[in-house]
Amino acid sequence: MSFEFELVASDGKARAGILHTPHGQIPTPVFAPVGTAATVKAIPPKDLEALDVNLILSNTYHLMLRPGDELIRDLGGLHEFMRWSGPILTDSGGFQLFSLAQISKIDDDGVTFRSHLDGSAKRLDPASSMRIQQNLGADIIMAFDQCPAPDDRAEVERAIARTHRWLVACREAHPDDTRQALFGIVQGGVFPDLRSQSAAFVTSLDLKGYAIGGLAVGETKAEMAAMLDHTMPRLPNDRPRYLMGVGEPDDLVEGILRGVDIFDCVIPTRLARHAAAFTHQGRINLRNAKYRTDESPIDCRLNNYAGQFSRAYLRHLVIAKELLAHYLLSLHNIDFLVSHVANMRQAIIDGCLRDYAKKFLAEYLQ
């Protein structure tokens, strides 16, 4: 029953479910912290377990370059390599490739680029993305797609044509979902008709799950909401829906209200490295001098280990550039998002998601 998606409850368009994987069940909605280079930055896997993290994402682009997907395969796969026994999702490499690498050539079959690490020439295409993700061995693997600037219609049209062609090639290179499930990605920028066209094509392949790509890449929050409103009804109810790269606390609310089941984002660990922390009253920065003598925890409504420390101590660690600051702030920020999504899941089950959302947003965006 791997990759069976069990719907437990719904509340409006929002749903609570369970996604079964070879490495355990994922209660949905779920927020996945990102472990780019086979590590969620600064956080040992045991602490992720203690926070009830149920899914992590790792990056194909980074791992193919360093330490190399074949090495990870030879060492038993990503779960074994990084000692994380829960579910893992890998992206296709496409997104990082377009944002980090120097692209030499995009053609209808794939992308030739130079590594951002050493400048060496590389190529990714549907077959190699599948082979690399098979070597890594994540539970959920993503189709190789092209993520264009969202408001350039001609560019978006070219990108969805390629994305669809590449999806077919990915399915051919990965025909069997028994151990790893292939998810397809709907593109279409901010254009409703292109989103419709992409959703129709991608869902015609009857995949284990569907992602909405090409959002949270520079469009407005209203545009993102409009695209979700338009696209979600075009995805089958009985498959998980994944909104890629989204993790702002208010965006998680908007996504879940519209029926999104899976999210991932680097934001909790990236903010931590910039001394920022989520609170129910909005984001704060521990570098601020006003926390110098503040004996309260970052957010007294959370219950993780970082909450044992005062803002004054955390500020000291930040100012003194101490490594422990990364650990404690990352732990806090991950817990904030994971708890927030878990609270929404419970609210869906209790039939009061709209209330939770209203109260949360009123306080968070005040």
Next chain:
Amino acid sequence: MSFEFELVASDGKARAGILHTPHGQIPTPVFAPVGTAATVKAIPPKDLEALDVNLILSNTYHLMLRPGDELIRDLGGLHEFMRWSGPILTDSGGFQLFSLAQISKIDDDGVTFRSHLDGSAKRLDPASSMRIQQNLGADIIMAFDQCPAPDDRAEVERAIARTHRWLVACREAHPDDTRQALFGIVQGGVFPDLRSQSAAFVTSLDLKGYAIGGLAVGETKAEMAAMLDHTMPRLPNDRPRYLMGVGEPDDLVEGILRGVDIFDCVIPTRLARHAAAFTHQGRINLRNAKYRTDESPIDCRLNNYAGQFSRAYLRHLVIAKELLAHYLLSLHNIDFLVSHVANMRQAIIDGCLRDYAKKFLAEYLQ
């Protein structure tokens, strides 16, 4: 019964004891990791507890400059500030001052210097070192001393004269050991007669414990051993003896064989930041390409969390400059030294320290 020192067993000159403090018992011999800026770099206090760390050291010089000892006092003291409930020892500030700060003037009453952080003018003397250490609130506080180059006789003579004068002033400024015990420091460089003279003076003050300072500062290992052989019999048997700044695994053996009870050193966390790890077969560097595919743990004889990861994974973290490398390697190195000292304590109780030492050194120094 605070600061009572209970001798449990002895084996040759080596002893196993228990030092009672207001924050718990310290089984001795003990190795104290260093938390320079009120944090043992990269390691949360809960993980230190799990490793059976029984004492940590923190630095007066660093904390007086940042975040300031009065702030720490106002926030409840160092234990409360850094959420470490076990025993803490603070140094006097002298050693860092001579190694890090730009000294403006040393006179017979104290030292005027410029902060290495912002160049501001500061002064430390016996009374201010005591006041700062009282503000920090460590269990064991150290007398303000001058640590000279060990082989310049004229300089060492001047330094011990000051160290003795300053010790008397420290005792006057800290007359009561009820909550914090003042330890004195024997200086004397590599000169046996000066060590004798210093030991005689320092022990005449009947303090709760005695440190041997001015070693591990550039002299040879043979010179260090000779100074220990000469000085230890001149310290009273019923007080703990602290060899400052020593932490190499073989130096711990030599110190314990000669009756040292307390050690501290930055080496486990500093080595970790340079990708180096202790093993029973000597020190290794995880950056080395030969560990690329090595599935074994750093040292299979240890039992800490870092031991769950392969050398291949640790090498990947090091090469990718991932924060988790600092955590796992620091955890490993601290456990190595703490376990090593705990094994020696057990060997003293079992009457087989010499065997343990011989086997350990043969393997470690091979």
